[in-house]
Amino acid sequence: MNQRPRFIRAQRMTIVNAMLALVVLIVILQLWLLTATMNAYLGGDRAVALPSAIASFVCFGLNLGLLRYLFRLDESI
């Protein structure tokens, strides 16, 4: 007997759309962070580089978590 998928296709579509919105939001945040850090760095303020790098890696970690969920979603089909 085949196992019933966790989500029907319409639900998966909604999930992937929400995920895409979140990922794009985080990437825009990272872009802003990089621009602001570069501006400060070229202006001689080097103290912000390390904290913003940590923040950017946290954002990347969030994105990786979402991607992992996406792979799991694909496996459940």
Add this chain to the structure above:
Amino acid sequence: MNERGTQSQRLTENQSIPPDARPLALQPRWRRDFPIDWEQDEYVSRRELVKFMVLTSAAFAVGQAWLAAKSLLVRRAATPRPLPIATVNELPVGGAKTFFYPEGSTPRLLIRTGPSAFVAYDQQCTHLLCPVVPAIEKNCLHCPCHNGWFDLQTGRPVAGPPQRALAKILLDVERDTVYATGVTEGT
């Protein structure tokens, strides 16, 4: 619900319905030959876009790491050794002299502002790198290229297009000699 009912529900849930909702057998020939599953197509394209955006996110994180590593390396770089750049009697009050500190740097400008007062700045304007010239009577440094003005005592921009201060050279006067001892980047 029995097994047959479940299977038929799965078929409806996972199948694209043609725009006019008629069965596939009643659809035009081209649609029967190329039954593109639009919903699945959209799902795959969004999934691939998510993957690409995560890759972009990784690129941004790497860029930030590069900036952080560079700033840490600059902090650890050794402070240049003090360098004698002029004697006190060499410059009259209001006089100026260019020098390089540390060696191989961009030109720096030493200005005698009083009998025992000296200031030194990077000579390149922070706007478009034109050389600045002292305007002692106005207590300023002037960039003639785009009419930029910097305060002579602090190096901060006071008028014109420059937004950042000139890099300041730290000085030390010992006996009759003026030494450059460090550089403070303008912010």
